[in-house]
Structures are given as C-alpha cells and as structure tokens.
Amino acid sequence: MKFNIQRNELIRAINMVVRAVSTKTSMEILKGILFELDNNTLTLTTNNLQMSIQTTLPCQIYETGKFIIDAKMINDIVRKLEEDTIHFSIVETTDLIEVRCKNSKFNIKYVKYEDFPMPSYIDENSFVKIDAQKLKNQILKTGYAISGNNPNPIYQSHFMKIDYGKINMFSIDGFRIVIMNQDYDDMSYDDKRFILQGQSMIEISKIIEDKDEFIKFGYDDRHICFMTENTIITTNLVTGKFLETSDFLPKESDFKSIAKIKLSDFKSAVERVALMSSNKLIKFSTKDFLMNIESRNDAVGDAKEIVDINLEGSDFEIAFNGDFILDAIRYIDEEYININIVDSLSPCVITPENNKNYQNVVLPVRMR
Numbered sequence: 553m554k555f556n557i558q559r560n561e562l563i564r565a566i567n568m569v570v571r572a573v574s575t576k577t578s579m580e581i582l583k584g585i586l587f588e589l590d591n592n593t594l595t596l597t598t599n600n601l602q603m604s605i606q607t608t609l610p611c612q613i614y615e616t617g618k619f620i621i622d623a624k625m626i627n628d629i630v631r632k633l634e635e636d637t638i639h640f641s642i643v644e645t646t647d648l649i650e651v652r653c654k655n656s657k658f659n660i661k662y663v664k665y666e667d668f669p670m671p672s673y674i675d676e677n678s679f680v681k682i683d684a685q686k687l688k689n690q691i692l693k694t695g696y697a698i699s700g701n702n703p704n705p706i707y708q709s710h711f712m713k714i715d716y717g718k719i720n721m722f723s724i725d726g727f728r729i730v731i732m733n734q735d736y737d738d739m740s741y742d743d744k745r746f747i748l749q750g751q752s753m754i755e756i757s758k759i760i761e762d763k764d765e766f767i768k769f770g771y772d773d774r775h776i777c778f779m780t781e782n783t784i785i786t787t788n789l790v791t792g793k794f795l796e797t798s799d800f801l802p803k804e805s806d807f808k809s810i811a812k813i814k815l816s817d818f819k820s821a822v823e824r825v826a827l828m829s830s831n832k833l834i835k836f837s838t839k840d841f842l843m844n845i846e847s848r849n850d851a852v853g854d855a856k857e858i859v860d861i862n863l864e865g866s867d868f869e870i871a872f873n874g875d876f877i878l879d880a881i882r883y884i885d886e887e888y889i890n891i892n893i894v895d896s897l898s899p900c901v902i903t904p905e906n907n908k909n910y911q912n913v914v915l916p917v918r919m920r
Contacts, residue, residue: 555615556637558637560635573585574600589613593609596609597671602752602787603752607783633656634653638652681768682738682739683736694732695710697729698723698750707725709749711723711794712745767779767780822877833847835871837870841862843859870916
C-alpha cells in the first residue's frame, strides 16, 4: 500500500472521523481509523459500536489496500507535520507504515483490518434529502437538555418525530424539556418516530459544515444514517417507548401569567444575580409591571435586579435553577421572550415572542 495526500486535507478528514473513535474500550481495533485505498480515493472509517463515521477524499494512490492505525497517534503526528504532501507506504515484511513529510519520518505499527466492524448498510434509494442548516440548527437548539450523567437512556436521547413535512425534535433530562418544530420542503416520510442517541446527534450537528446545503438520511429497524457530500454517519437507534410532548407541556389555557421581557436585559440581569447564589437558586417575582430577580448567599450576601416587563394576567413568584434559565434562552435569537407561568410549582414555558414552535420548559424549585 502506497499513497500521497495533502496534510491539510488529511487533517480535515481525521477531525471528521475521530468523533466516533472509542476511548473507553479494551478492543484496540475500536481505537483506530480504518484507511481504505481504491480508485484514487482514500476512505477513513471509525466505529465505536454506537456510531460510525465514514468520509472520503481524493488522494494519489500507487498501491491499493486497507490498514488500521491508532487514531490518537496518527492525529497527533499529522498535526505536527509541516503543511506539505504526506507520503504513506508499507514497510515490506513488517507491520509498520512509513509516514514521511519533508524532513520528518515515522514508522507506525498498523493493525489488520479483517476484524474491524464495518458500518451497517442502508439502501441509499430509501434516503430523503432535507435542508442541512435547518437540521443543524434544530439539533443545537434542542440538544442542551440531553443529560450527561443520568443513566436512564431516555434522558440521554434525542426524540425525532416526522409528521407530514415537519420534524418535531425534543430532549428531556428530568428537570427540563426543549421542543422545536421545523418545516422541511420535500419531506417524503410521514408519521415516523425515532429515539436517537443524544451525543451522536450533537456530533452530527458538528459534522454538518456551513457549506453543506442538504443532508440525506435513511433508516432501518436498528439504525439511522445521515449523509453529506463526502461523509456518512450511522448511529444506533435507542429502544424504548417514544414520549409525547403533550404529556409534559402545560396547556395554553392553564397559563395564569405571561411576562414579555427584552431578552438582552433579562439575560444580563440573571447572569449578574447568579454570581451571588451559592446553590444556583434564583427567585423571580412581579409587581407593577416590574420583575424582581433575586438570589442569596448566606456566607456572602444577596443580589437583586429589576427588569421592565409587559405582564398579562396575575403577578407571580417562582424560583428556578439559574443555569437552567440561562440554557433555555441561550439559543433564542429574537429581541423579546415570553415567560409563561401556571403557578409556582408547575413547569414554566419560555418561548421567543413570535415563535411558539420553539418551547423551553423548565421545572421550578420549591421556595422555602
């Protein structure tokens, strides 16, 4: 096996596939990148048994073949090489790959490829094409409520429901739920439900580049697959009961208070008050079209901010984890938000003023 490739192109491809390299495994083969050489194309593949990534790029091939190199090792080496052509070749009668670039030379052990778990194949004829940037935006805006430490797989999942040209996507971690509905043109799937691995979906959003106009996706009974121009991501589906957002969302008729607030003023006030909270607890109360935002730290002192609001309904008093409130408004890009309150013990719904398709639901904290 022998080929040449530009360093920067190889770095880009490695950066793409290392997201599916397993770092916590005793199986050495899962820590590697599979290199496949054929028809002047280099294909890199990684697989952690939950998600696989495969990307292709052009290169100058003199001898075709396949081999596996430790992902961390080749990534570290290529990053340190000068910006020039990198030459790869098998060292005859050894298990070494020679890597040369200008005055640098490395001999790296490779692994036989026969036992590498290849990605599951899904017939491309069943794929649909949707707007890549819309999908990326939707994943990012709903991904913050994926739990990073709750062992319940439901709290580590991304839920995706397709219904006649619209994708409803949401995640839940037991304390909050974030929901976003998005219309897509030419969506041919109707009434499909998927429970997806949350972390895999976040990695997919990172793989979608700004230049990508469309992304294709398809599925089988156990997997869902996303495909850009040069990259294929396949991830396992999560087994379990699909949740319905209606089970968690208060009805509009239940809201006793709706506070309209300028987002920038509200965000700044919460960030400042949060500095004085030892347990992240922040209290919100309204009176005379003003919102009081307060926190206390018995060891240091307290903080209070006042923000102008437009209030429909009755005054309220409620407390939240300040981090959860800041997360809920992080991806809102309108000037004003609506905070919809039922009572001090019921979930609160935060939405952009003009977009009820993006709902951020936060459970309150009981005040003492």
